[in-house]
Amino acid sequence: MKLSNFPSEGYDVMPLTNHVPVSLADPLPVLPPLGSTDRETVERFARLVLDSYGLTQWAFGWDRVRRRLGRCSYRRKLVTLSIHHAALNGRDEVQETILHEVAHCLTGPGNGYNHRWRSVARRIGAKPQRCSRTARTPAGAWQAICPSCGVTAHRYQRPKRLDGWFYQRCGRTNGKLVWLRKEGVS
Numbered sequence: 001m002k003l004s005n006f007p008s009e010g011y012d013v014m015p016l017t018n019h020v021p022v023s024l025a026d027p028l029p030v031l032p033p034l035g036s037t038d039r040e041t042v043e044r045f046a047r048l049v050l051d052s053y054g055l056t057q058w059a060f061g062w063d064r065v066r067r068r069l070g071r072c073s074y075r076r077k078l079v080t081l082s083i084h085h086a087a088l089n090g091r092d093e094v095q096e097t098i099l100h101e102v103a104h105c106l107t108g109p110g111n112g113y114n115h116r117w118r119s120v121a122r123r124i125g126a127k128p129q130r131c132s133r134t135a136r137t138p139a140g141a142w143q144a145i146c147p148s149c150g151v152t153a154h155r156y157q158r159p160k161r162l163d164g165w166f167y168q169r170c171g172r173t174n175g176k177l178v179w180l181r182k183e184g185v186s
Contacts, residue, residue: 024053024106024123031125034095037086046079046098053124055105062086066138066156070097072104079105088136097135099126141185144177146170153177 029052034045039062046060063071063080071080079101086094103121104111111117118128140154148170159165159179167175 024120028123029053034091034098037089037091037094039083039086042081042086042094042098045095046081049098049102050079050105053102053106055102058105066140069093069132069135070101072101074105074109084138085135088138093132093135096126096132099124102126139182139185141181142179143182144179146175146177148174155179 031049031052035041043060050056050058050060058077058079061078061080062083064084065071065082066084069082069085072078073080079098081094081097081101085097100121103117103124103126106120106124107117113130121128140156142155142158144153144165145151146153146167149167151167151169153165153167158181162179165177165179166172167177169175
């Protein structure tokens with residue numbers, strides 16, 4: 001079913017009745033920690049986690065998205081992980097992302113980050129928070145540095161307007177940002 005007033009075309013919304021959340025059995029499976037962040041090891045670990053929680057119909061895949069770490073697609077029954085995320089971060093961060101997405105798989109659509117999702121996330125060993133506070137992401141091709149404090153802002157696409165930007169902590173005058181395209185970054 002498509003929503004006409006949804007902010008972006010192409011999003012499908014699955015009715016809640018098509019998803020049967022998996023109940024978590026007691027005791028929960030004991031999973032080994034992720035061994036390394038190479039592709040094959042991550043793929044094996046993700047498959048092990050999905051199978052351990054009864055998500056045998058779900059698949060794991062990679063994407064090239066730079067702004068998010070992972071994704072759970074209910075319609076496609078697919079968990080994806082950003083290839084950039086795996087390359088830039090350690091085992092703990094990648095393992096956390098996989099568990100985070102599996103918590104979404106287990107709770108089903110419409111739960112987002114509500115109390116039910118947080119409870120499942122805690123139970124399977126994921127941090128019950130929306131975003132990682134420690135994950136590194138790739139630098140954007142467009143960068144601006146605050147001349148006052150040195151904070152760097154990144155954009156993956158050229159900002160629509162290059163002037164008028166400022167870092168709020170330093171103010172309009174001291175924190176004026178100038179966007180520059182960094183060579184060698186795609």
